[in-house]
Amino acid sequence: MKIIIKDTAAEASAAVTEILLQQIAEKPASVLGLPTGGTPLAVYARLREEFAKGRGSYGSITTFNVDEYIGLSLHDPASYARYMRENLFEHVNVKASRTNIPDGSASDPDAEAKRYEGLIAACGGIDLMLLGLGRNAHIGFNEPGSLHHSRTRRVALTESTLEANSAYFASGAVQPTHAITMGIGTILQCRRIVVLATGPEKAEAVASSVDGVVSEAVPGSALSHHPDTTIVLDKAAARNLGIAQPMELRA
Ligand code: F6R
Secondary structure, eight states: OEEEEESSHHHHHHHHHHHHHHHHHHOTTOEEEEOOSSTTHHHHHHHHHHHHTTOOOOTTOEEEESEEETTOOTTOTTOHHHHHHHHTGGGSOOOGGGEEOOOTTOSOHHHHHHHHHHHHHHTTOOSEEEEOOOTTOOBTTBOTTOOTTOOSEEEEOOHHHHHHHGGGSOTTOOOOSEEEEOOHHHHHTSSEEEEEEOSGGGHHHHHHHHTSOOOTTOGGGGGGGOSSEEEEEEHHHHTTSOTTOTTEEOO
């Protein structure tokens, strides 16, 4: 596992933006896995800015979002489908038909999860998966206890995740308690994984994922099974890491 620590969240986001731009420059038909949430907003903003300046071509890429809430339609203000359109897809030359997000309004979420898993395989798998990290070390919506070989499926969100994400719902809006998420096994099959975690509220999750025991209680710890994972942090998120971290790269 490669660890990159930057002074600020803005610098960490810039580093991740460069990794993504390099990926699509080297392989224009890349299949990207994408997260939502607060952390990648600065990355998506930079990608939009760079695109407006003429940098980055998305015409041949395919995207797969890591998760979506069950019960929200494509147009719901809190849906991840809408988040992706507003924060990235509508601003770059990606083909809408090549952007994939689990359908949160599917009448049979189990069948939808199976379809989504099949679609990823049919596209030849994911070249680069960008992830955030939950305060409880979840990746995607794989909450503590998720099996490391789990596949795309319907999951229940924990109290801590519901609380952390309540800020994204307007007052009075119903917050879903379940989601469809790529499984940890699905994520581990991606050829390259990049995790962005910033801020002091992620320090414990970062330390338990990187320095702790590999266990189902800590979903992020599953990443140590993967041969090509890079974790990009700001100093605040890195503050609980052991000083003897052997592969630490202070870039
Ligand atoms: C979002 C996702 C989640 C988030 C995580 C961190 O698609 O899969 O795992 O990456 O909850 O969220 P933020 O960035 O809001 O702290």
